Every structure is written in structure tokens, then in C-alpha cells.
Amino acid sequence: MTDTVTEAISPTVMLDLSAVRARKGLRDAADLLAHVRSLVPPSGTQRPDGQPRSKQQGSRLPFREDALEESDSVYAQLLDWTRSWADTLTLPLPITAGYAWSNQAGPQGFRSTVTPEGAHALTANLTTWLLLHDDKIRRHPTAGMFYEDVADLMWNLSKKFPRESRGMRPVLPRPCPICGDPSMGVEWxxxxxxxxxxxxxxxxxEGDTTALLQDRDVRTLMNDMRIEEAPEATSWWTKKQAVREMRITPQTLNRYIQRDGLKTHTADGTVYVNAGQLRELWRGKRSRNADARRPSLTP
Ligand SMILES: [Zn+2]
Structure with a gap:
């Protein structure tokens, strides 16, 4: 996006967008931290004994030496924000905000004995609290800083510890102009x-992001965006799946294969079709139909 476009976007819209991104990060945090915590090497919690366990040798699990430190650091920063907002807005802290490993400098992370499930529950307690008070946080002058920081924390952690799942994503409360499905998702x-x-x-x-940010109702759209789990990225569907997913008839699917060159792939006697190409074909036909219908709609 060019600078001129950036200049044209009002600061309130930027703050709203920033809030959407932070909400996505907060909704994702518990899953992400549980994932990172599951990568902590088993010897990590037994560091005081010094002896690495030979039993773990040859293990193919993808343990990561930095998982302990990184998850502790992110949890400590979420805890810092929670305490700071509780203080600023004079709200009672969630009870679990006390379950942390702290030293004189303040909270440093999870307690060393925490399980991935425990990390999930503790994080969810903080993020639920932060999301619950979002309306009050947003009215505060430093909200923007908090939103930026939360988004950065989550973005960096998810890049360092990638997951199979695509996590959460904001979804626009408005139907797709092509298929009418309310599935327009925002992904950074x-x-x-x-x-x-x-x-x-x-x-x-693919929608126009510039147009979205300049939409007359953009503030309402941003505030009404819901955060939901991003669907898995599939590249091949069985024919049965394709018919169900795209809500087309088997005859239409066969026509796509025979006349429109939809690629198939056969493995173990099952025929698969390329999901991306099928979507593209379907979309092309759909928008041509929409164009053909349009003149009749105007008197
Ligand atoms: Zn669509």
C-alpha cells in the first residue's frame, strides 16, 4: 500500500484495525503458548540436576531449546499488561494472575512445572480478561501502544514456532461479493x-483492502468483525468433497474436468481435484454470470 493511501486513512480507523489485529492475537495466544510449551525439552524442567536424560536420545520430537524462555517471556509480558490495565482502570485482577514465577523484578513467566494444558488455561485467563475489558481499554490514550505490542508479541512468537493450524482470523460481517458466503477473512x-x-x-x-479501509461504514465493520478459526489450507479434494464444499452437482464437477481442464490426480483408486483451480473456475463462471445479469437489474 502506498503512502498516500496510508495518509488518507483516518487515525481512528487505524486504531480500530490495530484493535482487530490485537483481538486476533489475544484469541490465539492460549493455543500458541500451549504449542510452544509442548516443545520444551523434557530435560528443560530438570535443569537444576544438570543431567540430560539418555532416554530422550533418538527421540524425533521437535523439542526446542528456546521454547522455555520464549514462552515465559511472552506470558510475563501478557501478565504485565494485565496488571497495568487493572491498575490504570482500577479493575480487580484475574485470580490466576498470581500464578507465576516471579523475582524482585516482577513476573518472569510460567512456573517451571506448568504443563502445556496448564499454560493454555493460565494464558486464556489473562486474554479473556483483556478481551472482556477491551471497550474500556480502547477508550484509554495508550490503547494503541498495547494493541501494537500484543500484535508484535504474537506475530513474532508464531513466526518462531510455526504450527500446522493457521490460527485465528478476523472475519468481515459482510458477504463475499462473488459467492455471497460470509467468509471474507483478514490475514496479515x-x-x-x-x-x-x-x-x-x-x-x-480477493477483496480490495484499500477500498475496505475507505468504506463509509468501516468503523462499524471493524467493530463487528468476529474472530474465528482459520480453515485448513487444502490443495486436493476428493470428488465427493469437492461437490460438498463447493455446493455443486457431480455433473457440474465432471463438466469442469472434461471441458474446462480442471486437473485431477489419482491415488490408490481415488480421484482428487485441485481445490484452488476448482475455486478459480467456479469464481470465473460466477462473476461472468453476475456481469451478464447486471444490466437487467437497472431499469
Ligand atoms: Zn466468495
Missing amino acids: RSGQLLDFTLTCTYCGF
């Missing part, structure tokens, strides 16, 4: 606030 491509895509998960239509 980098840590930059304006570097995001607006894509329909149903048909793959």
Missing part, C-alpha cells in the same frame, strides 16, 4: 498493520 502477511489480505475462504475471491 507481515508484522505491518496495513499488510493484510482480504480473502473469501469459500471461493477464493
